[in-house]
Amino acid sequence: MSYLNPFTKTIYFLLFYLFLFCNINAQSRYELNSGWKCINYKEVKQQGEKISLPSFQLKNWKNAVVPGTVLTTMLQNKEIPDPFYGMNNEKIPDIYTIGKDYYTYWFVKDFEEKQPTSDQQVWLHFRGINYSCEVYLNGHKVNTEPFKGMYLRKAFNITSYLREDGKNRLAVIVFPPDEVGNPNGGQGGDGTIAKNVGLQYTAGWDWIKPIRDRNTGIWDKVSIEKTGSISIQDPHIITLVPGKRKPSGSQMPAIIKTSASLTNSSNEAISGTLEYTLENQKISKQVTIAASSTIEVALPEYELKHPKLWWPANYGAQHLYTINLQFIPSDKKQIADSDSISFGVREIQTTWNAITRSREIAVNGQEIFIKGGNWIISDAMLRFSKERYDAEIRFHRDMNLNLIRIWGGALVERPEFYEACDRYGLLVFQDFWMSGDCNGRWEDPKKLDDQWTRRQYPDDHHLFLESAADMIKMIRNHASLAMWCGGNEITPPDDILTSLRDSILPKLDGTRWFVDYSNSDAMSYNFLGGNGDGPYGIQPTDSFWASRTWPFNSEVGSVGVGDIESLKRFLPIENQTPPQYLGVSENGSTKEKVDSVWDYHTYISYGAHINAYGAPKNLEDFAEKAQLVNYDQYRALMEGFSAHMWDWYTGTIIWKTQNPWTSMRGQMYDYYLDPNAALYGLRSGSEPLHAMYNPVDGFIMMVNNHFESRNNMMLVVKAYDMQGKEYPLTQVFTYMEPSSVKRIISLKERISELSEKEGLFLSIKLLGSDKNVLSDNFYWLPSKNGNYDGLNHLKRATLQVKTEKISDGTVQVTLTNDSTNTVAFFNRLSIVNAKDKQRILPTFYDNNYVSVLPGEKRTINISTAEKNIKGSIELALEGWNVDKVYIPIKK
The missing domain is CATH 2.60.40.10 (Immunoglobulins)
Known part of the structure; x- marks a missing residue:
């Protein structure tokens, strides 16, 4: 390199050594995530010292899924049917009945790593096993002390155990939870699953059926690390x-x-x-x-x-x-x-709001009105991935939410979950693993033990505290982590609570607020009686505006049946029968005829809400009308809470926004990552700057969640009848103070007059000084009798559709409605494979279930990962009064 000048030589050598160090660091840790073998422990007589020798023959051993569980391995090897489909879960032996031996397995992994000759050290890391295990390497037992507890990470220095030729074998026998619980239909079954320091949902809940192996396995990452x-x-x-x-x-x-x-x-x-x-x-x-x-x-x-x-x-x-x-x-x-x-550089603060009597959350000194969703777990069988986490958290961001609560019957979420929340800006309210249903808050005839006994679950308090300390260390650096919570609807036992609150958290974190339990008076003063959360079923939409609930509601929810494409993914043909609404009983409960598979997948009633659009003719008709209800429910929910921001409420958290299996309740998208209309209704109602209609008093209102005032805006309100005739209602300049709610004008009398016979469409738009649309809200209102009869008489409308690929994985769609048409109502867009017309999932829409006014043009951006696209793709479009069409999308 004699032709290089001295300065260039210096830069060259610096870059060379930087490259060298980067490559050394890049190779210092790698995952053992493929090539595993497993077998039921009853099928081998040898002990771990023998099995872990590379010379031991793995005859009749089968391929294993690690990270994973025994059940995911059995599914991968086609030994069981998909437990998420139909009634297949009933065909799988339950551990409570068949015994723990059935799900006790050896897992073996051969890997290459030579014994270092210098002072280098080699470490074996486990990020999660369920529930206890023994670890062997090359004929040596690695864990000299018991390795137990679902949430504990463990690291072992294996330097001296490595073979000189680099041919190594790791063997791990994994035992199921000490207590597997009787899945008797109660919340957490008979409750004894909570005697472990582990998942409680696995014995069943009102939104899921039992996980048959109770998630036994090496469920999280295994890795090798090299250090000095x-x-x-x-x-x-x-x-x-x-x-x-x-x-x-x-x-x-x-x-x-x-x-x-x-x-x-x-x-x-x-x-x-x-x-x-x-x-x-x-x-x-x-x-x-x-x-x-x-x-x-x-x-x-x-x-x-x-x-x-x-x-x-x-x-x-x-x-x-x-x-x-x-x-x-x-x-x-x-x-x-x-x-x-x-x-991320940020600081989380909390203060008490004396007006609402609830906690306020602030970031960097600014109060944040909390719009949250409750999260269970990404996959009930613990099949986690960065890609799925990214998609799910992106959906939450797209719903205009700002917080996710991790429910206490599950786990402390994985770093990959928190990384996605960091990227997308979702605050996280993290429960520790405890729930009032199992841990003794209520008397329950389905529980094995009485309240006093269950109150002291889990059996090993030291293990709980050790696990809590380890999980705090694992996720405490994430900007998104905002709050810690002792448990779901119950405080931990006194000794655990005291240690967490007064010792462990101050020492290991000390920067976040700790609330003793999820609906504690310390978070939201319960002046209404009851449990301090809910309701959980479908509500008249005006109740969200008119009926005051808890000032920071940790759980309030509704329905969530997916559309026809979603339902057909897990319902056998013979069970594709919609529920039949039969009226209301004398005690006020809904009477409904429901298929057994729907009931198994935890369907909850829509009551008379679907029939307001006309009794469903078939499953397709039911699913389409369910989307209208979904959209209206969740928009109204968040609008109603926002209308009373800082007056009645400091926040609300929806129960719930996702499902880790094929449940039919409380979800904005299904298990397969396909959104339903609830996502877009919630997206609309949660807009940070939002114009809306109060169905109780007829007021047009505005809410501004931003820290800055908004000036020189125009509010434009128009009504349209079922024939598409336009009725201008108001057009006025307005402004908004920071973080505030404003009432503009009541249009109740005029709207009631226009909607009396057939119902009405209501368009509310907020325009900026350059006439750009800041908020676009569209309602369909019932007639005087409370039904939507007029929708059934809408004339067909034909939309002009233009598609343009604007970047890899992103398509822009323009919908144009001729001025001579009526409203083109409630249009669902999908990206599908051209050959089989199946939706490409996940796909993200900046709007969907859109309505296009006469003479209006709407633009929607759609994106999906290029790797998900196989062959030619098309845009599928279908609306309430728009015929289904497929439009090719050029690559």
């Missing part, structure tokens, strides 16, 4: 953002506090430097770690100038910083260990 003699563990980053900030403009400094545990695996003391670089500034500290010991190291606080802040969705950008924390021994031969950490 010093390893970095559980780094912790705290960001302090003093004052009241705005998303834009110049920012005052923020404080970054960083710490980590350093473990010395050698038999001699090691000195060196723990450091990271941020914004071209190096922050470091010299330390000495004694032989065979672990110390906690806090680096000097760093003042970050002009920080780019992280905000929840719809309030600002979700900027994320990344640092590379590394330890360099004093001899500077090489980096001993490094860890790349992503974080």
